[in-house]
Amino acid sequence: MKKRKKILKLSARHSLVGWIFMLPWTIGFVIFFAYPLIQSVVFSLNKVVITAQGRKMNYVGSGNFADIFTKDAAFVERLSNFLVELILELPLIIVFSLVIAILLNQKVKCKGLFRTLFFLPIIVVSGPVLNMLLNTGSTTIPLIEQYGVYDAISGFLPSYLQQPVQTLFSELLLILWYSGVPTLIFFAGLQKIDASLYEAAYMDGASSWVSFWKIVLPSMRGMILIGCIYVTVFLATSEINDVIILIRDYMLNVNKGFGISAAMSWIYSLCILAAIGLCYLLFGHERKTKVKHSYMTKSEIRRYQNAKKKKS
Template identity: 35%
Template sequence: MADENKIVTPSDIEEAKTETVDTQTTATVENTVAEKDEKVESVVTDEEIASVEITQPQKAQSSSLRAQMKSLRDEEEEEAKEKEEEKSQPEEEPVRGDSIIEEKLAKIEKEEKMSKAEARAEKAALKAAEKAAKEEAKAVNKKETKQKKVQPKEKGKKKMQTYQHRQNKYGYAFMAPWIVGFLLFTLFPFVATIFLSFMNVKKAATGYVLKFAGINNYITAFIKNSDFLPALLSYLKMIIPYTFIVVVLSFIIAYLLNKIKTGKGLLRTIYFLPVIIMSGPVMSQLLDVQNAAAEATQKVSGAVDAADQYSNIFIMQMIQSYSAPLATTLAQVFDQLSIILWFTGIPIVLFINGLQKINVSIYEAAKIDSANAWQIMWKITIPMLRQIGMIITIFTVIQLGTYEAINPVYTLILEQTGDTASGLGYAATYAWIYSIIVLIIVGFVLLLFKERKPKDIKDRKRQEKKLAKLEKQQMKRLKKQNRYAKKEAKKYGK
């Protein structure tokens, strides 16, 4: 009875608290709960006391119990008040054990927050990767849909193919004569001359006999033959000034004709007439005059023969009235002028067409900017006619090469092929050497008429190239990033 009726005092509770402070939080809570339960169990309620039959010796005990109950209730009320006051007042520094526990709890909370932030960042990266993948898929789908829309149906394809085949057939049919002529008269002789230039050709009873000669034909052309190199040098001396004079004179005449407002057609026909007339009997007479003048330069007694040849032409009859030296010089000048006028007909027509294609508003804008005629010609007209001038120059070089008075190599080729059959190999070598020189001249003309870009445009192009390289590098980096994002998305998706 003494153990059961034992009363737990507040001092006992405080001692229990101090003993359990250094233990873990869970143990302290459980101990305090157990102690409170023991208090409640140790206290005897009024109802239990009333239910017990109180004897006279026990009345004193009951009164003492009631006094103890009141004291306990008062203590509990005081403790509740103190707790409320502690809540209202600022918190005091915790006990050492409580501070350690709180620090551990704070660390745990921080770690939880960090893990949550990392999880959020990972989720955001996954969402971004998914969005990028979706956008790429959408772009691919759009391209595929566009291609599908653009592509016609199978029936339409067949119809288009049949139409294209028909058009191709018609085109090849119209080109067939030119293709046959090119194969027979250009490609076959081209290949045959290469073959013949390394062969010795001899005529036998059974036909032509070909023997491989190697480089002997080229050695004879440059070393053994004394006529080929002088003829080649004379051609180079003649072709450069003649080409320059023909191109410049034809440009000047075309420029002046373009400025004329009335009678353009008549003047064009007049300047184009030498091209037509030179193919007739007049050409043969001029060639006779030319040959006579050439002989007159080589022989003193040939001046009389030249005068006899000149007598057939009215202009030559006028020249013949002067002294012999003056007559020869005038005959040569007339000869050169006739050749130049003969070769200026086609270039004049081409230059006029090029001048008419230039937009008039460009000239008007230049005049508004106070540009004179000289500046307009050098800054607008000549640059705009660069391509046409290149074509005319190449055409003139090739056309002058067919004229025997300017190109003595042409006469050597004809003599080698016309005299004997054994000269076919030498003629092929001469032709190939001449054609290589013509190609070199044409290459020089192409370089001369090439468009020269200013420094600003070159710098811009360099900058554009650098920017293109940087863009390529950025695209590569973006592709790598997209691949890495896709890999991460696949990993987290799994």
């Protein structure tokens, strides 16, 4: 009995120490996350006016949201532009960084050099620097423009896709640069795959192509999800994003006020959350693969069944 009491005490102490380690974060969470979150909901439902006496709030219900969609064309336009861009850029970034990660994982000489090179964008990418590079045209590959790729593209595509695809090409280098962190994530993931899996597959006669589809991709699914989430969040919060520039401008603008910009940031965030949810649906849970236990190929089965039908 006595002993048991002591064990209980120990575990209580254990959890207490755990809480102490978590304490700073928890306090921060309440002060800088939970409280502002609630406040921003309140703001988005109010018209906030700054007067000499301080802030005044007039409850307007969903008025702010209605204003954004009816009175202000800029926000909706920029938001939809951003979403189209996201849909176009996200797969590109993911595929590209997966390819780079696989390349880096090969047995090559000067491994360290290549790794240093490909992780360089993580360091360099930032709003003003990107803006500078964009403005001076360092991010376009001259060859693409010269060989009339644009014209070829605009011939094929429906008109609403032309503009985004063109910007896609003109900012191709930028996209490659965004793939720094996803590459890192995928690279770490690739190294966790057990080498004996490849070996076993090779023994069973699988080529590297087959083992990419059957081993690498399935075991990378979680990593791809993380990469998708990261890229979405990154693109959404990057400083050259039009939407958040608009939100900030409105916030500092006396006529528009905090209410509208809080409402905007909620709409924006819900869109991003929807995008992340979509990624989760695509890569989140493991699909059940059907294991085929038959020793016949499909065509053999069909022939067998046909023969059976004929007999009956």
